[in-house]
Amino acid sequence: MTEAIERDVMEFDVVIVGAGPAGLACAIRCKQQNPELMVCVLEKGSEVGAQVLSGAVIEPSGLDLLFPDWRDDPPAICVPAVKDEFSLLTAKWKLRLFTPPQMNNHGNYIVSLGGLCAWLASRAEDLGVEIYPGFAAAEVLLDESGERVIGIRTGDMGVDAAGLPKDGYTPGIDIHARVTVLAEGCRGSLSKQLISRFKLDEGCEPQTYGIGIKELWQLPEGRVTPGLIQHSVGWPLDSRTYGGSFLYHLDQDRVAVGFVTGLDYSNPYLEPYEVFQQFKNHPKIKPLFEGGEIISSGARAIVEGGLQSLPKLELPGALLIGDSAGMVNVPKIKGTHMAMHAGIMAADRLATSQESTGWDAAWRSSPWADELKQVRNIRPGFRRGLWLGLVNAGIETITFGRLPWTLGHHADHSSLKLAAESDRPEWPKRDLPPRDRLAGVYFAATEHDENQPVHLQVSDTDICITRCREEYGNPCTRFCPANVYEMVEEQGAHRLQINSGNCVHCKTCDIKDPYQIINWVTPEGGSGPNYQGL
Amino acid sequence: MKVLVCVKRVVDYNVRIRVKPDGGGVVTDGVKMAMNPFDEIAVEEALRMREAGHVSEVVAVTIGDKKSQEQLRTALAMGADRAIWVEHEEAIQPLGVARVLKALAEREQPGLVLLGKQAIDDDCGQTAQMLAALWQRPQATYASEVVISGETVRVTREVDAGLEVIDVDLPAVISTDLRLNEPRYVKLPDIMKAKRKPMDSYTLPDLGVELPPLVERLETTPPPARTGGFKVESVEELVATLKEKGLV
Numbered sequence: 001m002t003e004a005i006e007r008d009v010m011e012f013d014v015v016i017v018g019a020g021p022a023g024l025a026c027a028i029r030c031k032q033q034n035p036e037l038m039v040c041v042l043e044k045g046s047e048v049g050a051q052v053l054s055g056a057v058i059e060p061s062g063l064d065l066l067f068p069d070w071r072d073d074p075p076a077i078c079v080p081a082v083k084d085e086f087s088l089l090t091a092k093w094k095l096r097l098f099t100p101p102q103m104n105n106h107g108n109y110i111v112s113l114g115g116l117c118a119w120l121a122s123r124a125e126d127l128g129v130e131i132y133p134g135f136a137a138a139e140v141l142l143d144e145s146g147e148r149v150i151g152i153r154t155g156d157m158g159v160d161a162a163g164l165p166k167d168g169y170t171p172g173i174d175i176h177a178r179v180t181v182l183a184e185g186c187r188g189s190l191s192k193q194l195i196s197r198f199k200l201d202e203g204c205e206p207q208t209y210g211i212g213i214k215e216l217w218q219l220p221e222g223r224v225t226p227g228l229i230q231h232s233v234g235w236p237l238d239s240r241t242y243g244g245s246f247l248y249h250l251d252q253d254r255v256a257v258g259f260v261t262g263l264d265y266s267n268p269y270l271e272p273y274e275v276f277q278q279f280k281n282h283p284k285i286k287p288l289f290e291g292g293e294i295i296s297s298g299a300r301a302i303v304e305g306g307l308q309s310l311p312k313l314e315l316p317g318a319l320l321i322g323d324s325a326g327m328v329n330v331p332k333i334k335g336t337h338m339a340m341h342a343g344i345m346a347a348d349r350l351a352t353s354q355e356s357t358g359w360d361a362a363w364r365s366s367p368w369a370d371e372l373k374q375v376r377n378i379r380p381g382f383r384r385g386l387w388l389g390l391v392n393a394g395i396e397t398i399t400f401g402r403l404p405w406t407l408g409h410h411a412d413h414s415s416l417k418l419a420a421e422s423d424r425p426e427w428p429k430r431d432l433p434p435r436d437r438l439a440g441v442y443f444a445a446t447e448h449d450e451n452q453p454v455h456l457q458v459s460d461t462d463i464c465i466t467r468c469r470e471e472y473g474n475p476c477t478r479f480c481p482a483n484v485y486e487m488v489e490e491q492g493a494h495r496l497q498i499n500s501g502n503c504v505h506c507k508t509c510d511i512k513d514p515y516q517i518i519n520w521v522t523p524e525g526g527s528g529p530n531y532q533g534l
Numbered sequence: 535m536k537v538l539v540c541v542k543r544v545v546d547y548n549v550r551i552r553v554k555p556d557g558g559g560v561v562t563d564g565v566k567m568a569m570n571p572f573d574e575i576a577v578e579e580a581l582r583m584r585e586a587g588h589v590s591e592v593v594a595v596t597i598g599d600k601k602s603q604e605q606l607r608t609a610l611a612m613g614a615d616r617a618i619w620v621e622h623e624e625a626i627q628p629l630g631v632a633r634v635l636k637a638l639a640e641r642e643q644p645g646l647v648l649l650g651k652q653a654i655d656d657d658c659g660q661t662a663q664m665l666a667a668l669w670q671r672p673q674a675t676y677a678s679e680v681v682i683s684g685e686t687v688r689v690t691r692e693v694d695a696g697l698e699v700i701d702v703d704l705p706a707v708i709s710t711d712l713r714l715n716e717p718r719y720v721k722l723p724d725i726m727k728a729k730r731k732p733m734d735s736y737t738l739p740d741l742g743v744e745l746p747p748l749v750e751r752l753e754t755t756p757p758p759a760r761t762g763g764f765k766v767e768s769v770e771e772l773v774a775t776l777k778e779k780g781l782v
């Protein structure tokens with residue numbers, strides 16, 4: 001139905017896909033440097049920030065550059081970092097460890113990244129940036145040769161589950177721009193297509209990810225220590241699986257708590273959501289939460305491949321910035337400053353010439369590439385387990401990453417062991433809310449009109465009921481934090497049921513599915529989670 | 535004919551409402567806000583009337599703080615011709631809204647005032663009726679179908695007993711029910727155009743309206759939390775438990 005449709009066309013100098021810190025910093029800087037430039041930002045969430053989920057302790061250097069006086073009118077949640085704690089958990093105990101230098105947060109701020117993005121968006125609009133929340137960039141537009149990106153097409157609205165127009169059907173529009181900036185965050189759906197089509201990752205290590213699940217809690221009065229930043233490694237994960245918790249104390253009796261599990265885990269029975277819940281119910285952690293209330297919760301993948309997995313950052317007519325490319329400093333668990341600086345640097349170039357050529361080289365000779373280079377071997381060191389990983393991290397840290405080698409990664413989808421070779425984890429009973437994933441997804445306020453095409457495209461559901469069931473026991477039913485995938489048994493036959501309405505857009509299934517048959521595409525604009533303060 | 539459509543900024547229907555710890559209302563800080571869904575239906579109906587040639591101008595009105603202008607921009611992006619923003623910071627009760635709307639109706643002389651049947655935040659469901667009384671014009675509430683013919687309008691009303699069809703003389707006040715229509719999707723270029731559409735603003739003194747608070751809210755409490763269920767092993771146990779709780 002796409003061909004015969006007449007579509008409106010809008011022209012801009014720069015179109016930015018994604019209103020996260022990368023996209024918004026880029027838009028703001030473009031306008032600050034060249035007010036004449038026509039800049040537009042598309043955001044699939046119903047509002048800016050509604051689908052941004054992060055820790056987040058941020059380094060403010062990007063903000064300082066954009067708005068030197070930002071502290072006079074800070075975003076909604078913004079608590080100066082006061083103290084760092086790093087611990088090792090066992091099933092019963094919590095042992096304080098020496099805080100690694102990367103985790104020293106002096107001078108940083110704990111924010112809600114969603115809140116910061118809403119704050120940045122209103123400033124961007126004051127500068128004349130056109131921001132369109134509720135509009136997903138669904139397709140990339142290429143010129144006739146197929147060699148150059150000329151813009152993007154927004155998703156159609158009002159299409160039914162069978163792909164037919166409903167009453168009120170509104171075709172997406174074409175946005176043409178001299179340069180398209182991909183700032184979709186981790187595992188962007190358009191970025192993924194372009195990286196593969198233009199072979200941007202040729203010669204790179206495979207990308208690797210983690211899944212972060214997070215809740216914002218309102219606690220009884222007097223329990224939090226505003227500015228306290230707590231991290232842990234160890235339990236509930238075994239020593240072969242990478243990951244850890246974060247617990248950030250905010251103001252007004254609120255805490256942000258979350259758990260990141262490396263998606264290169266090998267046990268197909270592992271359920272990252274349960275790991276997070278078990279962490280919260282640890283005897284040394286649980287008392288903090290008792291009697292509290294969840295305000296909002298959600299999940300999002302985070303890029304962990306580092307410099308060696310970073311694809312080429314440019315292609316004709318388009319460039320990649322932030323997590324769309326993979327600019328996260330994993331030992332610091334920080335990508336926001338990277339994302340903002342990449343946006344700023346890209347904008348400094350776009351302000352004078354709307355060309356993508358040269359962006360890759362420019363970024364790679366910047367201090368931000370050096371920052372990633374220094375820490376490049378720390379995350380892959382953990383493939384040999386927590387203990388060797390920590391030792392390796394220590395060596396890499398004291399040598400400032402100057403050792404002459406670069407460690408590689410394996411693709412997350414190929415790291416699962418067979419179900420027959422794996423044990424089902426056994427967890428103690430727990431009683432803090434939420435009871436299960438469905439109860440948890442309620443706090444994500446996620447919404448998808450039921451009568452729309454399923455945005456989780458599974459290219460071959462036969463594999464699910466035959467090979468995957470036998471080989472891996474359908475890990476999608478466990479790694480999805482929102483219980484979207486279910487195997488249902490009807491009259492002795494199995495069938496994959498996709499509850500796409502629950503999806504929180506974390507992208508884990510697209511990454512971890514062992515046969516790479518799940519493709520996450522953008523649903524109708526405005527659908528998806530509506531996070532509050534994540 | 536001109537139509538005045540009234541829209542209110544409310545907490546989005548997807549948001550899980552939380553009561554403030556001190557019981558003084560619900561949390562709206564950092565919470566997603568949106569146009570009251572019934573008002574969206576009202577805007578849509580006005581636009582359809584204009585498209586059918588019955589109406590020449592659609593004017594969207596809101597009373598609220600500066601941020602409520604966002605909802606007016608949404609109405610403009612949907613297709614309203616212009617907007618009126620009545621600046622007022624505090625919460626406002628139905629009689630107050632009706633007084634403001636009456637003052638505007640006298641200024642604007644619309645042939646029709648369209649409102650949602652209720653706002654999903656306070657669920658009062660009184661404004662349309664009060665406006666009709668103050669303005670001394672006919673009212674047709676809970677409309678699920680509206681057909682204009684000349685100087686009258688035939689309205690199908692959703693009432694407890696089923697559907698009621700009435701004819702009212704214009705100018706009139708109509709409040710919209712859920713089944714009246716399905717609001718359109720806003721088109722991206724129209725959002726840009728909406729930024730350039732005219733928006734007049736008034737203060738209450740400009741309109742000569744005073745709003746003494748008539749209803750005092752004593753307390754807001756969340757609904758009681760559901761206590762967790764448990765599984766029974768047998769029918770006997772089920773019956774015994776029900777008896778014990780005095781339910782059978």
Ligand SMILES: Cc1cc2nc3c(=O)[nH]c(=O)nc-3n(C[C@H](O)[C@H](O)[C@H](O)COP(=O)(O)OP(=O)(O)OC[C@H]3O[C@@H](n4cnc5c(N)ncnc54)[C@H](O)[C@@H]3O)c2cc1C
Nearest residue numbers: 018020021022044054055056057137185212322323335336
């Ligand atoms: C659990 C977790 C904890 C973290 N903790 C920290 C921390 O403490 N400190 C820190 O600095 N960093 C942290 N990070 C990393 C940080 O969040 C990211 O590096 C940062 O958000 C990247 O910014 P971005 O703008 O590239 O992408 P994002 O923040 O992901 O923003 C992308 C935006 O694009 C939108 N979008 C995506 N695709 C489309 C499309 N096709 N059309 C329209 N819109 C689209 C999304 O909805 C989103 O709003 C954490 C990440 C996670 C997951």
Ligand code: SF4
Nearest residue numbers: 480503504506507509
């Ligand atoms: S369906 Fe995929 S993207 Fe959606 S919540 Fe589940 S794992 Fe995440």
